[in-house]
Amino acid sequence: AQKITQTQPGMFVQEKEAVTLDCTYDTSDPSYGLFWYKQPSSGEMIFLIYQGSYDQQNATEGRYSLNFQKARKSANLVISASQLGDSAMYFCAMRDTVGGTSYGKLTFGQGTILTVHP
Amino acid sequence: DTAVSQTPKYLVTQMGNDKSIKCEQNLGHDTMYWYKQDSKKFLKIMFSYNNKELIINETVPNRFSPKSPDKAHLNLHINSLELGDSAVYFCASSLNWLLQETQYFGPGTRLLVL
Numbered sequence: 001a002q003k004i005t006q007t008q009p010g011m012f013v014q015e016k017e018a019v020t021l022d023c024t025y026d027t028s029d030p031s032y033g034l035f036w037y038k039q040p041s042s043g044e045m046i047f048l049i050y051q052g053s054y055d056q057q058n059a060t061e062g063r064y065s066l067n068f069q070k071a072r073k074s075a076n077l078v079i080s081a082s083q084l085g086d087s088a089m090y091f092c093a094m095r096d097t098v099g100g101t102s103y104g105k106l107t108f109g110q111g112t113i114l115t116v117h118p
Numbered sequence: 119d120t121a122v123s124q125t126p127k128y129l130v131t132q133m134g135n136d137k138s139i140k141c142e143q144n145l146g147h148d149t150m151y152w153y154k155q156d157s158k159k160f161l162k163i164m165f166s167y168n169n170k171e172l173i174i175n176e177t178v179p180n181r182f183s184p185k186s187p188d189k190a191h192l193n194l195h196i197n198s199l200e201l202g203d204s205a206v207y208f209c210a211s212s213l214n215w216l217l218q219e220t221q222y223f224g225p226g227t228r229l230l231v232l
Contacts, residue, residue: 035220039159045208045223089159103174104149104215108161 003027004094006109013082014117020067021077021112023092032096034075035106036066040088048090051075079114087116121145122224124209130230131199139194139227141209147222149173149215150192152184155206155226167192168215199231 005024013019025034036048051059051066059066067076079086092109122143131137143150151174152164166174167186181197192209209224 037223043206043228044225045210047220047222050220091161093161103166104151104168104212104219104221105163105166105174106151106153106161106221107163111159 003096003107004092004109006090006092006112008112009110010113010115012115012117013079015084016081018078018080019082019114021079021090021092021114022074023076023109024072024074025092025094026073027094027096029096032094034066034068035093035095036064036075036077037091037093038086038088039091039111040085045091049077082116084116084118087114089113122209122211122222124207124224124227126227127225128228128230130232132232133199133201135199136195136197137199137229138196139207139209139229141192141194141224143190143209143211143222143224145211145213145222147211147213148189149212150186150189151210151212151221152192152194153208153210153223155208157205161208165192165194166215173215196229201231204229204231 032053034051038046049061049064051068063080065078089111091111093106125140149168151166155161164178165184169189170186183195186192206226208226210221212221213219
């Protein structure tokens with residue numbers, strides 16, 4: 001069963017508008033972490049934001065915020081005031097445990113390609 | 119000052135050859151990882167080392183052998199390269215695998231097997 005699901009293969013947004021990239025996850029572990037990474041066309045993986053399962057508040061980092069809905073098992077990334085440079089592939093990832101230990105392993109979703117139009 | 123660096127950035131080679139990819143991190147992290155990104159952009163963990171000791175070994179052909187001479191370096195050696203090994207290989211590091219810490223990725227090595 002897929003542990004991390006990104007249902008939007010591609011998204012389009014107008015410059016300066018906000019966009020939400022969806023991510024749902026599946027785990028039975030009460031302790032887990034959710035991460036978002038950006039992969040521009042140049043190929044590097046850039047860390048954007050982290051949400052821990054016990055965090056009381058939604059994570060925010062500059063124009064990035066995470067809409068964390070624990071009961072729904074969703075961790076959507078919200079990018080406000082989109083810029084042309086936000087055009088990239090975005091990956092949601094989860095760090096959970098198997099048998100009580102994760103060994104730090106990240107499980108990634110399929111990714112969403114975001115295109116920002118001028 | 120690159121935090122996680124990989125060499126080479128590009129690697130084009132013939133089937134059957136043996137090649138190595140090197141990774142170094144200057145973040146003082148204990149844990150390092152190798153991920154493979156296939157042609158469909160799917161990323162999957164291959165190996166993880168904590169302070170030179172192997173802690174994750176996913177189902178990877180034994181043609182792939184990681185080596186960690188010290189905790190700042192994690193190299194990946196691939197024997198008898200096959201067409202299906204063509205992919206982007208990412209090295210990453212984190213403070214310690216026990217913690218919910220961010221993994222920082224290197225720039226990737228694009229391997230093309232002809």
